[in-house]
Amino acid sequence: MNRTLLFFVLLLAGFAHANSFTDKHLRVLLAQSEIKQSSGLIYIWSPRMNLSILGAHEIQVVAHKLNLEVTFVLDPAAVSEEVKEVVTQYPLLQQTPKLESETLIGMNMKIHFPSLIIYQNGKLLSISRPGYDEPERVEEYLTRRLQ
Amino acid sequence: MKFLFVFLGLLSINVQAQESFCQMQQGPSSKKISIASKPSYFFRVFPKSDVVSFATDSQNFMVDLNTQQTIKVPGIYDPVPLGEFVMSTPDKKTGMKYYSIAEIRSGNSNPKILYQSSQMLGVYQSTGLMEKSSTYEIYGVVTAGAADTLFQRIKISYKPTLKVEPMDPVHPICKGLDIKMPMLSKNALEISGVDATVGVSKVWRIDHQSGQCIEVDNLGIFAAKADFSYDSKKLVFHLSANGYTYKLKKNGSGKIDWLANPTSEMSQSVFQYDRATKVMTRVSFNEPGTNAFYPVYKEDGSILYAVIEPSGASRFELVKPDQIKSNNKMSILSEASEIKITAIMTIGKLWNLGCSSHIPMKTPETLVHTTLSLTQESCQNLVHAQWSEKNLTEVEESEIVQNSNNRVIFRRELVSTLEKRDLLGVCDQLGVE
Numbered sequence: 148m149n150r151t152l153l154f155f156v157l158l159l160a161g162f163a164h165a166n167s168f169t170d171k172h173l174r175v176l177l178a179q180s181e182i183k184q185s186s187g188l189i190y191i192w193s194p195r196m197n198l199s200i201l202g203a204h205e206i207q208v209v210a211h212k213l214n215l216e217v218t219f220v221l222d223p224a225a226v227s228e229e230v231k232e233v234v235t236q237y238p239l240l241q242q243t244p245k246l247e248s249e250t251l252i253g254m255n256m257k258i259h260f261p262s263l264i265i266y267q268n269g270k271l272l273s274i275s276r277p278g279y280d281e282p283e284r285v286e287e288y289l290t291r292r293l294q
Numbered sequence: 295m296k297f298l299f300v301f302l303g304l305l306s307i308n309v310q311a312q313e314s315f316c317q318m319q320q321g322p323s324s325k326k327i328s329i330a331s332k333p334s335y336f337f338r339v340f341p342k343s344d345v346v347s348f349a350t351d352s353q354n355f356m357v358d359l360n361t362q363q364t365i366k367v368p369g370i371y372d373p374v375p376l377g378e379f380v381m382s383t384p385d386k387k388t389g390m391k392y393y394s395i396a397e398i399r400s401g402n403s404n405p406k407i408l409y410q411s412s413q414m415l416g417v418y419q420s421t422g423l424m425e426k427s428s429t430y431e432i433y434g435v436v437t438a439g440a441a442d443t444l445f446q447r448i449k450i451s452y453k454p455t456l457k458v459e460p461m462d463p464v465h466p467i468c469k470g471l472d473i474k475m476p477m478l479s480k481n482a483l484e485i486s487g488v489d490a491t492v493g494v495s496k497v498w499r500i501d502h503q504s505g506q507c508i509e510v511d512n513l514g515i516f517a518a519k520a521d522f523s524y525d526s527k528k529l530v531f532h533l534s535a536n537g538y539t540y541k542l543k544k545n546g547s548g549k550i551d552w553l554a555n556p557t558s559e560m561s562q563s564v565f566q567y568d569r570a571t572k573v574m575t576r577v578s579f580n581e582p583g584t585n586a587f588y589p590v591y592k593e594d595g596s597i598l599y600a601v602i603e604p605s606g607a608s609r610f611e612l613v614k615p616d617q618i619k620s621n622n623k624m625s626i627l628s629e630a631s632e633i634k635i636t637a638i639m640t641i642g643k644l645w646n647l648g649c650s651s652h653i654p655m656k657t658p659e660t661l662v663h664t665t666l667s668l669t670q671e672s673c674q675n676l677v678h679a680q681w682s683e684k685n686l687t688e689v690e691e692s693e694i695v696q697n698s699n700n701r702v703i704f705r706r707e708l709v710s711t712l713e714k715r716d717l718l719g720v721c722d723q724l725g726v727e
Contacts, residue, residue, distance in 0.1 A: 195334045195602075197351060197370060198417060224562075224585050226606035233351070255493065255516040258534045258562075259475065274493035277518070278474040279417055281386070281440035288472075288490075 168220045168244040173251065176218060181269025186293050187216030191246055193260035194229040195222070198279035202261045203240055205282045213289055219243040220251075222260050251275070265292055315676035316649035318579075318667045325612040326601075327359045337600060337610075338374050341524070341593040346610060347373040347381065354383060356398070359610065366403050368393060376421050376433045380408065380450050380458060384437055390414035392448070392458040409448070409458035411435075416444055418475055418519075422482030429453045432461060434482030442466035443476050443485070445505070467500055468507035479522040480591075484510070486520040486529060495520055495531070497569070511569055520567075521590045529567045530577065530589040530597050564589045564599045566618055577618055578611065579667055586611070626666065626723045636708040637716040641665040641673060643689045644680040656695045658704040670725030677717045686710070 173189075180187060190206050192199035203219060210217045219239070221230065223246045234241045246257055250271075256262045259277040263285075266272060272292055280288065337348030344359040347367060354367035367373045368391065369383030376382060381393045389412040397405040416437035425432040430451045437444050447461035468476075473487035482500070485507060489496045497511035497520075513520070517531035562585040564578035577597055578586035589599035595615035602608050630638070642661030645668065646653070655661060668676065690709040 194351065196336075197334055197349060200351075224602065224604070226604075229351075229606060252534065255534065258516060258532070259518045274490075276474065276490055277488055277516075278438070280438075281416070283440045287441075 166244055167247040168218075168251075169247045170250050172244070173248045177266055177269045177271070180216075180266055184268050185216060186214075186265065186267040187218065188263050188265045188289070189218045189220055189251065189256075190263045191220050191222065191251075191256050191260055192240060192243070193222030194225050194233045196260040199261035200233060200237060200240070202279045202285075203237070206261075206263070206285060207239060209282055209286045209289065213286070213293070215289065215293075221245045223247060223252075223257055265289065267293060315672050315679050316645070317669060317672040318664075325359065327357075327362070327610045327612070329357060329362070329364075329608055329610065336372050337588065337590070337598075339590050339592050339598040340375050340378055342378055344612070345375075346598065347375055349373065356381075356395075359612065365398060365401070367398055368403075368405065371417055372419055374419055374421055376435075376448065376450060377423070377431055379452070379456060382419060382421065382435065384414070384417050384419050386415060386417060388412060390419065390435065390437065390446075394456055396456075408456065409460070411446060411448075411460060411464060413464040414444055414446055415439055418477075420476070420478040422478040422480050424482045434478060436467070436476055436478045436482075436485065438474075438476055439466070443468045443471075443473055443487075445500075465505060467502075467505045468498060469505060471498070471507055473498075473507075475519045477519050477521055479526045480524045481526060484522065484526060486522065488516060497529070513567060517565075519588060523591045523595060524593050527569055528591075528595075529569065530564065530591060531567070532562045532564050532578075532585075532587050532589060532599070534562055561585045562587055564597065566597065575618055577613055626720065632705055633708055633711065633716060634720065635662075635703075636705050637712055637720050638662050638665045639704055640686070640689050640709055640712060641668070641676065641717055641720060643692055644685060645676055647685060647688060648676065648680050654693075656693055658694060661694075661704070665720065666724070668721075668724060670721055673721035673724050674718060677714065677721060681714050681717070686712070 188210065190203060192203050207217055221243045225245065246252065251264065254264065254275045256264060256275045261279060262275050262277045264271055264275040276288065334349045334351065337346050339346050345356055346359060347354065347356040349371055352370060354369045354373040355364050356367050356373065357364045367381060367383065369385065371384055373381055373383045375395065379395050381395050381398060382390055384390050389410055391410050392408045393405045394408060414437055416439040419435060419437040422434045423431060424434050424447065430449055433448045433450065435446050435448050443466065444464050445467040446464045449459050449461050451457040468485065472490040474490045476485050476487040478485055484497055484499050486495065486497045493516050495513040495515060495517040496509055498507035499510045500507050515533065517533055520529040520531040522529060561580060561583060563576060564586045565574045566577050567574045577589065578599060580586055580601060583604045585602050587600045587602065589597045591597060597613045598610055600608060601611055639658055639661040642664035645664050646655040655664065686709055690706050694704040
């Protein structure tokens with residue numbers, strides 16, 4: 148299978164079952180990153196954590212500046228009514244799947260919101276980063292980690 | 295008609311029997327306080343009074359746990375009391391603001407700012423009492439700034455009038471360390487947080503002369519905000535874990551590992567960590583799917599935390615310190631043999647089959663947690679009621695997902711070697727305090 152075809156297969160697989168973000172979705176995301184030789188981050192937010200909502204917008208700006216992909220994923224314990232209230236005001240977070248990836252959960256990504264983890268060229272980079280960061284601090288962190 | 299009565303009678307007996315072995319241990323909470331509003335994952339309890347300050351998605355509040363009277367507090371992030379009389383709220387753009395709690399309590403939704411520390415820009419603040427006299431108190435205040443962890447000493451004078459003033463300029467501490475979710479100890483001499491370079495929770499001693507921080511405690515786990523007890527001897531935090539896990543060493547022998555490997559089935563539970571003994575004790579006990587978050591200490595050692603059910607219904611729970619030890623069942627797992635661990639998991643699966651077959655319980659951790667959440671009596675009733683070849687075969691053949699790091703092992707081939715007394719032996723230990 149050539150790379151382009153594989154990319155589209157993975158892309159389609161990645162958009163299936165958008166209600167949850169499982170290990171399968173993680174594998175697809177990383178495979179896409181490997182094919183594209185790209186970098187990005189996965190950002191977990193929660194309607195119960197204001198700073199994770201604020202941080203989502205800030206991380207989007209920082210990621211754009213650093214040419215990084217961003218995948219928003221939702222607190223697995225989030226209640227749908229509360230999510231609806233938030234996404235009405237913040238369309239950026241619409242249709243974010245719930246965290247169900249055992250790999251990411253095993254990397255402590257549901258302990259605190261927000262949490263983020265970086266990937267590069269198909270590989271997760273080290274450990275997850277819990278808690279809100281000011282844009283300057285997260286930019287410095289991302290730049291340093293992705294060197 | 296006679297058959298109907300017989301049927302209903304049998305049904306009733308069955309329901310009673312099921313209830314008798316489905317009963318799980320109740321948490322040690324001395325007080326459960328339902329709240330109408332939806333607290334975010336941030337709140338602080340006052341040191342002495344039963345009042346909690348918390349944030350929601352759009353407003354800070356404080357609630358009296360006895361009367362449930364809820365009052366608006368300025369700001370939208372992290373309202374933290376400094377003692378009983380002054381409240382601080384951060385603002386990422388304008389700095390930390392300090393208010394009179396009495397004025398907030400009076401119903402003034404726009405209280406006077408007693409002091410605004412415009413250089414204290416950040417969130418996740420915490421405070422510690424550094425010095426006190428009959429007329430004043432000096433607090434250390436910490437916040438996670440844009441580049442560093444920021445610190446300032448704040449003096450609160452009570453006579454002749456309430457006054458808040460800085461003792462020094464805002465300055466960074468713990469330079470060179472990447473500390474996430476910093477929490478100051480109650481005497482402001484130590485700080486806890488996640489060392490982001492290694493993803494582990496630690497405690498550092500703060501040298502207030504140099505601003506440098508020296509590592510003094512490595513918890514070896516990744517905990518959320520770790521709150522210090524007032525004597526600094528304990529920490530309390532939540533983990534994405536049920537707390538009882540079994541780590542298989544490479545040589546095959548087993549040992550208990552508190553580094554629970556989180557799985558999607560696990561709820562968040564509250565744990566207390568004794569810094570001297572390094573022992574962690576589980577504090578919160580809730581049904582699967584219900585999470586307990588962000589515990590904080592009161593001055594008397596009580597622990598308050600938020601509980602959120604799958605429906606979103608929220609409450610606070612307050613646990614007295616003397617109730618915590620009696621619920622520690624860690625000893626059951628201490629040096630447990632593989633056959634004993636298999637017996638523990640088998641009991642958990644039997645409970646699943648008999649009491650909650652609609653909920654798939656697929657991870658070994660969940661099975662262990664379930665067993666340890668049973669009372670001694672319900673465990674014994676469960677074993678007597680559910681011990682059968684058919685059920686054991688079902689346990690043996692059930693779908694169990696080994697977690698990604700293989701820290702927890704379900705040895706299904708050992709199920710057939712179990713004897714009823716192995717399970718009852720586990721039950722006996724559930725009553726040991």
